[in-house]
Structure formats: structure tokens, C-alpha cells
Amino acid sequence: MGKVEGGMKCVKYLLFIFNFIFWLMGSLVLAVGLWLRFDPETVALLNGDGAPDTFFYGVYILIIAGSLVMLVGFFGCCGAIRESQCLLGSFFACLLIIFGAEVAAGVFGFLNKDKIIEDVQNYYIKSYNDDNSNNNTMIQNSYHKVLNCCGTSQSVCPEAPADTKDCEVGIKEFFNSKLYIIGYVGIGIAGVMIIGMIFSMVLCCAIRNSREII
Secondary structure (H helix, E strand, O other), rough: OOOOOOOHHHHHHHHHHHHHHHHHHEEEEEEEEHHHHOOOOOOOOOOOOOOOOOHHHHHHHHHHHHHEEEHHHHHHHHHHHHHOHHHHHHHHHHHHHHHHHHHHHHHHHHHHHHHHHHHEEEEEHHHHHHOOOHHHHHHHHHHHHOOEEOOOOOOOOOOOOOOOHHHHHHHHHHHHHHOOOOOOOHHHHHHHHHHHHHHHHHHHHHHHHHHOOO
């Protein structure tokens, strides 16, 4: 069995180090996804009956992506050390699939960003305009406490201080910040995956060429 030598040996160990970092990034993505899903503030805003769950769809995609990245990173490390064309080819294919899924999810999230925020705003407005039940009162209290806001753009709370923002603005600011976190993490992963695909193909071709020479 031919072994890569010279510069390709350097690529081999660079790919191993890259995959270890890739595995760590997968752990980070998984941790961010779990934090967004179980963050007490987010749960308090979206845990009531009839609350929109569109935001959590993006979070679930992040959790799944993080888990897959960790798994793929492990196989990439094994493929680089063992110089296995099969593992490296599988690694490249998995990266390509995850990259495509991530691009699709990013486009979906970008196109539906305003809808996610609008759904949450409408959920709050509905509970604010119909505060006859204890459930709606609890929903309002959660939003007022977490977002430090009160009322809507059309109906400001009379007992609130003059500088208190309405909850439609508070909701927009809060979920924009969360969605930006998802977006930045996704862009970072995409960049790393492109580098990984290039390295894996270079090493895979080098392994094949070395074995043909032998």
C-alpha cells in the first residue's frame, strides 16, 4: 500500500488538524443550538399555547447540523490518518450534502426572517388585546419581563414609563439578535466546510496517485 510523502504528508496532517477543529466546531454549533432551544428567555416567549414554532425550526436544523458535523469530523480524522480513499470520499460527500442543506436552510431562514418575527408579534398582540384569561396574562407578563417592554404600537400601556418601548419593537430586536447568531454560525461552518472539501480531495487524489505508482 503506497503512502503519501513530502508535501502531501503535510496535507494529511493538516487535514487531520482541520477535522479535529471541525469536530470542535460541531460541538460548538450543537451547544449554540441547544442554548437557543432551552434558553429560559426564548422558552418563556414561545412556550404558551398557540405560540409560533417557526423560530425553533431553524434551531432544530442547527442542532442536527452540529451533530452531523461532529460525526463527519470524526470520520474525516480517521480517513486522514489511515489514508483511506473510501473514508475521505465519504467525508467529501457528507460535507457536500451538509453544505447544500445549510445553504437551503440559510435561504429559507433569510426569506422567512420577517415572517418569524411577524408571527411572534401577532401572537403577542392577540394575547394583549384579549387579556381576559389567565393564560394571556401570563404570556404578557413573560414578554414584559424578558423584553422590558409593554403594549403595542397602537396601544401603549398607560402605567408604563414614557421611555418604555412597545413589545413589537422589543420582539423584533430580540429575535433579530438570535437569528443573526444562527446566521453567523452558519456562515462560519460553510467556510470551514469548503476548506475541508478542498483538502480531502487533494489528499484523496494524492493517495490514489501514490498507489498507482506502486
